[in-house]
Amino acid sequence: MGHNGRRRIPEATVARLPLYYRSLIDCNERDLATVSSDQLAELAGVNAAKVRKDLSYLGSYGTRGVGYDVEYLLHEISRELGLTQDWPCVIVGAGNLGAALANYRGFGARGFRIVGLVDDASDKVGQTVGELTVEPMHTLANMVNERSISIGIIATPASAAQPVADALISAGIRSVLNFAPAVISVPPNVSVRKVDLATELQILSFYQLRGLTSGPALVVDRPA
Amino acid sequence: MGHNGRRRIPEATVARLPLYYRSLIDCNERDLATVSSDQLAELAGVNAAKVRKDLSYLGSYGTRGVGYDVEYLLHEISRELGLTQDWPCVIVGAGNLGAALANYRGFGARGFRIVGLVDDASDKVGQTVGELTVEPMHTLANMVNERSISIGIIATPASAAQPVADALISAGIRSVLNFAPAVISVPPNVSVRKVDLATELQILSFYQLRGLTSGPALVVDRPA
DNA sequence: TTCACTTCGAGAAAGCATTCACAAGCTCGG
DNA sequence: CCGAGCTTGTGAATGCTTTCTCGAAGTGAA
Numbered sequence: 230m231g232h233n234g235r236r237r238i239p240e241a242t243v244a245r246l247p248l249y250y251r252s253l254i255d256c257n258e259r260d261l262a263t264v265s266s267d268q269l270a271e272l273a274g275v276n277a278a279k280v281r282k283d284l285s286y287l288g289s290y291g292t293r294g295v296g297y298d299v300e301y302l303l304h305e306i307s308r309e310l311g312l313t314q315d316w317p318c319v320i321v322g323a324g325n326l327g328a329a330l331a332n333y334r335g336f337g338a339r340g341f342r343i344v345g346l347v348d349d350a351s352d353k354v355g356q357t358v359g360e361l362t363v364e365p366m367h368t369l370a371n372m373v374n375e376r377s378i379s380i381g382i383i384a385t386p387a388s389a390a391q392p393v394a395d396a397l398i399s400a401g402i403r404s405v406l407n408f409a410p411a412v413i414s415v416p417p418n419v420s421v422r423k424v425d426l427a428t429e430l431q432i433l434s435f436y437q438l439r440g441l442t443s444g445p446a447l448v449v450d451r452p453a
Numbered sequence: 454m455g456h457n458g459r460r461r462i463p464e465a466t467v468a469r470l471p472l473y474y475r476s477l478i479d480c481n482e483r484d485l486a487t488v489s490s491d492q493l494a495e496l497a498g499v500n501a502a503k504v505r506k507d508l509s510y511l512g513s514y515g516t517r518g519v520g521y522d523v524e525y526l527l528h529e530i531s532r533e534l535g536l537t538q539d540w541p542c543v544i545v546g547a548g549n550l551g552a553a554l555a556n557y558r559g560f561g562a563r564g565f566r567i568v569g570l571v572d573d574a575s576d577k578v579g580q581t582v583g584e585l586t587v588e589p590m591h592t593l594a595n596m597v598n599e600r601s602i603s604i605g606i607i608a609t610p611a612s613a614a615q616p617v618a619d620a621l622i623s624a625g626i627r628s629v630l631n632f633a634p635a636v637i638s639v640p641p642n643v644s645v646r647k648v649d650l651a652t653e654l655q656i657l658s659f660y661q662l663r664g665l666t667s668g669p670a671l672v673v674d675r676p677a
Numbered sequence: 678t679t680c681a682c683t684t685c686g687a688g689a690a691a692g693c694a695t696t697c698a699c700a701a702g703c704t705c706g707g
Numbered sequence: 708c709c710g711a712g713c714t715t716g717t718g719a720a721t722g723c724t725t726t727c728t729c730g731a732a733g734t735g736a737a
Contacts, residue, residue, distance in 0.1 A: 236571045240667065247652040256693035262630065265714065274636035276692060277714095278696055285716055294716040311658040318654075329553030333650070341654045376528050380657055404657040406650075410475065412498040420666040422653045426557070426630075428471040429646045430542070430565045433604055433628040435467050438535040442644040443464065445695095465724060489684065501684095502726055509686055517685045518733030 237310075242283045246306055249275045249280070251415045265296035273354040307379045312340050317403075318380040319345035319372065325352045325382035326408055332359045344376045370400040381405045387411035394421075462533075466507045472497045473507070477527045489520035536564050539618055543569035543596065543626075545617050547577045547587045548661040550632055553607035556583045568600045590620065597624040604628045611635035618645075 256264050264354035266284075272278040283291060284297070288307055291297045309312050318341055321328050329344050347359055349366035356363045364372065372378065381388055381397035383405065390409035397405060398419055407413055407423040415421055436443045470558045476496035480488050490508075493500040494612060508514060508521070514529055531537050542565055544551050545579045555570050570582055573590035588596065596602065605621035607614055607629065614633035622643055629649040633636055639645055660667045 239617065240692070243656060244652075246659070247655040248636070249627070249651070251651075252636075255539055268630075272636065272715085274638065276696080279694090280699095281697080281715060282717080291715050292703065293701070294713050296714065301489040309659065310655045312655065314557040316658050316661075318653070319625075323520050324650045324688095325553040330650070332549045334649075339651055339655075341651070342656075377660060380654065383586055406653055406733070407656060412472070412476075412496065414641045418666060420668070421659050422639070422667065424648055424650065424653060425471075426554070427563055427565070428629055428647070429648060430540070430604065431471040431474070431536065432468060433630060433644055433646055434535040434565075435470070435533065436509075436644050437540075437603060437628045442642060443467075443646065491684085500726080503724090505685060506725080513686070516733065517731070518683050520684065539705080583703050586723075638712095 236286055238286045242286055245273070245275065245279070245283055246310055248275070250310060250312070251302070252297055253306065257303060261285045261299055263296040264299055264302075266291070269297070273440035278309070290396075314340065315430045316341050316380055317344040317376055317378045318342065318382055319347060319369070319376075319378045319396065320382045320384055321347045321350035321366075321369075321399075322386075322389070322409075323350075323356065323358060324384065325385075327382075328358045330382065330384055330408075331361055341380070343382075345372050345378060347372070366396065369396055373397075373400040373402060378402065380406065383407045383409050383413070385409050458462070460510055462510045468509055469497070469503070470534055472499070473504070474527070474530045474534060474536070477523055477530065481527060482521045485523055487516075487520040487572065488523055488526075490515070493521070493605055518623065538564065540604055541567065541568040541600055541602045542606055543571060543600075543602045543621075544606045544608055545571045545590075545593075545621065546607065546609035546613070546633075547572035547574075547580065547582060548608065548610075551606075552582045554606065554608055554632075555585055556668050559667060565604070567606075569596050569602060571596070593620055594624040597621075602626065605632050607631045607637070609633050 235347045249269060252269055253264070256300060263444040264275040266280040270280045273280065284302070287305055287309060290302050320331055320343055323346055327346065327348070331343050343361065346361040346363050347366055347369055348354060348363050353363045354365045379402070381402040381404070383393050385393055390407060390413050393405070394405060394413040394415060398415060403419050405413070405415065405419060405421045408423055410425050410427050414423060432443060454504040471565055473493060473619040476493055477488070479496060489600050490504040494504045497504065510527070511529055511533060514526055530566065544555055547555075547570055551570065551572070554565050567585065571590055571593055572578060572583040572587050578589045579585045603626070605626040605628070607617050607621075609617055611634050614631060614637050618629060618631070618637040618639060622639060626671060627643050629637070629645045631644060631645055634649050634651050637645060
């Protein structure tokens, strides 16, 4: 089993773990007991070599000649991703997007519960969105503390993104998901991930313009 | 000035062009005539060497000792990204997310107009969302044709994503933006980009769990 | 003009990520 | 128990991205 122990997991691999996680849930629902790297690759839309390399960073969880035990691997990946615990989130910005995210059952299901919705527009405060009530911005620090919030989601216009990020960080948040079309700067102990619709559309238009496609086209696993 | 001409632009660079584009718009609004790679780097949240390398793939648009002409560079990047033309989009799925996206002024502004909203739930069809009326799924092919739609946005539950993708593709769409938490497979002449909230949150939780940060953790600016 | 200073462009080096290729390890039929 | 047939795990090879470095080219002052 090689040597394993505490290896550093490459960023690119981390970014794919959620993909494997989802694929394994599929397998589980179909009552598959084991899955090969080939099958998992097809489900996750990557190639088999990558699956094996990625999973090898977690440890030697497969069995040669057989594949990976679905339940076991699922458990290990959950653990690595921290999905065995709860991650309360706050959304800042109760506009279209913020409200849609607050209602969005689909990631709430997986341990990321939205426990607060904040906006500083006085006409929004007090409104209810799903099961949440919009609270004013100045309650943020208390809220983060009392509800043990660990993730902040920015769903404001671009101009508000930086001040909101600063507020989240000074409230103690160290993980931020930014939907605003703006770069935010944060101290080095804070993680930011961004989701930017305009960017994605622009990338699509770049490739469409020249009749090319982005990414490694499709998964057609060819034995050389 | 090197040799330039028609160079292949690396994927990583393409993914950053929208960032530069946005940063340049900022510059323009602040009436800056020129911008250095250092300044642009700060605005875009990357480092200066990367900015220069990236821009050099487009051509030698800078002036040594001065920097880049904001208007000119803006124009060139617009052209590369295809933002000088219109890209009509259709959204499939008029649930929370689909409706929010349909209303989302912010990417509509930049040439990506939503000209169709489709859902096959009979209770959704006929509803109005913003300026759009929800139309039934079977009108998709006609709609794509008549409204010259070039980009399809999938905002359905995971289970519907693949059939919807198939429908979009057989309607002639070659660029797809997928918000559903599912891998979709497409023929090699179609581009897919995905936006997955659950994935992003899981990546954040991975790093938070071990007190690490994702990405180059760059940027210094300090909040309180 | 010359000098001090600035900034780009791009080759070269370094660092990551992906893919290849195959030995090692497992199962199963006989 | 043995050999055939799978499938993993991983070093090595390849390819892509980022970073380093520095010559070339521009500015403005004297």
